[in-house]
Amino acid sequence: MAQNNFATIARDGLWNNNPALVQILGLCPLLAVTNTTINGIGLGVATMMTLVVSNGIISLIRNWVTPEIRLPVFVLVIACIVTVIELAMNAYFHELYNLLGIFIALIVTNCNIIARAESFASRNPLLPALFDGLMMGTGFLLVLVALGAMREMIGSGTLFANAHLMFGESARALTIRLGDYHGMLLAILPPGAFIGLGLLIALKNAIDRRRAERKAVPAVAVAAPEPHTA
Amino acid sequence: MLLRHMAVTAVLLGAFAVFGTALVALTENDTRDLIAQNEREALRRKLNEVIPKNEYDNSITTDTVQVVSKPLLGSAKPITVYRARKQGEPVAAVITTVAPDGYTGAITLLVAVRYQDEAIMGVRVIHHRETPGLGDWIDSERSDWIGHFTGHSLSDPNELGWRVTKDGGIFDQFTGATITPRAVVKAVHNSLKYFSAHKDELFQSGVAAKDAAGVDHGTE
Numbered sequence: 234m235a236q237n238n239f240a241t242i243a244r245d246g247l248w249n250n251n252p253a254l255v256q257i258l259g260l261c262p263l264l265a266v267t268n269t270t271i272n273g274i275g276l277g278v279a280t281m282m283t284l285v286v287s288n289g290i291i292s293l294i295r296n297w298v299t300p301e302i303r304l305p306v307f308v309l310v311i312a313c314i315v316t317v318i319e320l321a322m323n324a325y326f327h328e329l330y331n332l333l334g335i336f337i338a339l340i341v342t343n344c345n346i347i348a349r350a351e352s353f354a355s356r357n358p359l360l361p362a363l364f365d366g367l368m369m370g371t372g373f374l375l376v377l378v379a380l381g382a383m384r385e386m387i388g389s390g391t392l393f394a395n396a397h398l399m400f401g402e403s404a405r406a407l408t409i410r411l412g413d414y415h416g417m418l419l420a421i422l423p424p425g426a427f428i429g430l431g432l433l434i435a436l437k438n439a440i441d442r443r444r445a446e447r448k449a450v451p452a453v454a455v456a457a458p459e460p461h462t463a
Numbered sequence: 464m465l466l467r468h469m470a471v472t473a474v475l476l477g478a479f480a481v482f483g484t485a486l487v488a489l490t491e492n493d494t495r496d497l498i499a500q501n502e503r504e505a506l507r508r509k510l511n512e513v514i515p516k517n518e519y520d521n522s523i524t525t526d527t528v529q530v531v532s533k534p535l536l537g538s539a540k541p542i543t544v545y546r547a548r549k550q551g552e553p554v555a556a557v558i559t560t561v562a563p564d565g566y567t568g569a570i571t572l573l574v575a576v577r578y579q580d581e582a583i584m585g586v587r588v589i590h591h592r593e594t595p596g597l598g599d600w601i602d603s604e605r606s607d608w609i610g611h612f613t614g615h616s617l618s619d620p621n622e623l624g625w626r627v628t629k630d631g632g633i634f635d636q637f638t639g640a641t642i643t644p645r646a647v648v649k650a651v652h653n654s655l656k657y658f659s660a661h662k663d664e665l666f667q668s669g670v671a672a673k674d675a676a677g678v679d680h681g682t683e
Contacts, residue, residue: 268595294479299468302476313483317490324494327501389595421595 239364246368252345253376253430254437259343262336263377264426268388271395273381274374275329276336279318281370283340286314288354288366295355307350308341315341328398345373380429386411388420510545510557512603513575513585519547519554528665535657537561537569537650544665553578553666556658559589562650566642567592570601574612574654578666581659582616586651598643608635608644617655625652 252258259280266272290310298306319337322330330337340346349369354362386392396407419425506524514523526548529541536542538561545557555577562570570591575584586609588601600606611634626632627644636644658665 297475299472299475302472305476306479309479309483313486316487320487320490320494320498324497324501327498327505331505418595418597 238361242361242365243368246365246370246372247375248372248437251372251376251437252369253373254434256345256348257434258345258348259373260430262339262343263373263380264423264430266333266336267377267381267384267426267429268421269385269391269395270378270381270393271329271399272333273377275326275333275399276340277370277374277377279322279333279337280340280343280345280377281367281374282318283311283314283343284346284349284370284373285363285366287311287346288349288362289359290314291350291354292357292359292362298355303351303355304347307347307355311346311350312341326399332395332398345369376430376433379433380426383429383433384420384425387417388422388425389416390414509573509587509589510575512587513557513573514547514555518584519549521546521548521551523547523557530657530661530665532657535653537563537653546666547575548666553662555584556662556665558654558658560650560654560657562646564642564646564649565591565593566598566640566646567594570643570646570650572647572650572654574651576655576658576662578662580616581655581662582614582619583612583651583655585610586612586647588647593643594640597637597640600637600640601643601647608637609647611635612651617652617659625649 246252250256253260253263262276262280266276287307287310291307294306294310315338318340319330322333322337349365353365357365382392385394390411392409392411393404393407396404400407420429503524510523523545526546528544528546530536530544531539531541533539536558542561543559545559547554547557555575557573557575560572560574562572570593571589573585573587573589575586576582577584587603588609591599591601593599593601600608603609620633623631624633625648627634627636627641627648629636629641630645632648634644634648
């Protein structure tokens with residue numbers, strides 16, 4: 234049972250109930266920073282860390298917090314975690330921090346995090362809560378990276394530009410130039426973010442449909458009910 | 464009973480606030496020095512791009528003076544000037560000037576001017592919001608356009624030459640973007656004018672050099 238449970242959490246976070254592609258939460262930072270892959274990784278990792286820690290703390294305190302003060306306490310916990318992460322990034326990844334700027338602080342307002350706190354962490358024990366944070370965070374991270382890579386390749390004709398800001402000077406070599414192509418500006422600009430996300434959502438839906446059709450044909454229509462949490 | 468419940472709840476909320484604040488304060492305390500050091504390092508790295516390390520021997524990041532000149536330095540706010548000296552003698556001043564008329568707002572530049580011949584040692588953009596792929600060619604990471612200023616001064620080229628080629632000057636604009644390079648050329652030219660008029664005041668220790676025109680406090 235327990236194992237099954239964890240598998241469901243993983244499937245939900247990464248695919249069925251993906252924060253960016255299905256719940257469409259946290260769009261502001263998602264669309265704003267994904268003009269390069271490295272930006273996507275940076276914000277994705279920071280968001281994932283926030284989710285894991287906030288889910289963990291909220292699960293631990295869930296029995297003490299009375300319903301009346303539930304929301305203020307959650308917001309307080311999340312704001313503290315984000316501030317700590319922001320300070321740590323400023324201290325240890327200074328240039329990346331400068332690049333992501335305000336969007337690190339804005340993780341506080343990412344509805345994703347309060348949504349997981351409210352709908353999952355405050356109702357579940359520590360371990361599943363941590364795992365849920367990790368999986369939802371990874372789901373979000375993967376979309377950020379996919380969108381970032383897509384926009385960077387189409388928009389500026391590179392991949393992993395500025396890698397040294399995250400992984401140190403030796404990572405400069407990671408940057409890949411796609412031949413002589415210098416990019417289509419649209420992909421870097423805000424419309425590119427919307428178009429790119431739209432394409433990713435469409436792709437996900439197409440894959441889902443194809444899977445459902447394939448399943449429906451041989452096994453005589455025992456459609457499993459979708460496990461929905463949000 | 465209700466009162467008791469309210470009191471317990473309030474204390475609980477208060478306790479969370481105290482714990483949270485303590486956690487943030489502790490982290491801030493732990494990272495403060497490192498963050499300040501990072502910022503100094505980042506500044507030093509940028510300064511060294513416009514003025515080579517071996518040209519000066521003073522502590523350039525702390526040997527500064529604040530000046531105001533809206534017409535020439537582009538901002539009504541005080542502008543920091545870093546002073547490079549070697550064995551006490553003035554070598555160059557690095558002016559953090561502002562080009563107020565970029566395509567999407569102000570562009571902040573570092574302009575290093577040599578004391579001796581009033582020529583440009585280097586120019587770098589430190590902050591801009593120009594359109595990616597068009598205006599951001601002023602960024603040294605994107606192209607070496609900004610390097611073309613090095614060596615030029617008020618007399619080379621003359622007043623008419625300090626423009627983009629489209630306007631009859633000697634500095635190239637980029638395809639599809641004229642406003643951005645025009646703003647940068649003008650700002651660099653103006654900082655040269657400012658330096659030429661104030662170079663000795665700038666190097667007087669600790670005394671803030673004030674432009675007469677600096678009184679003209681416009682709104683930004």
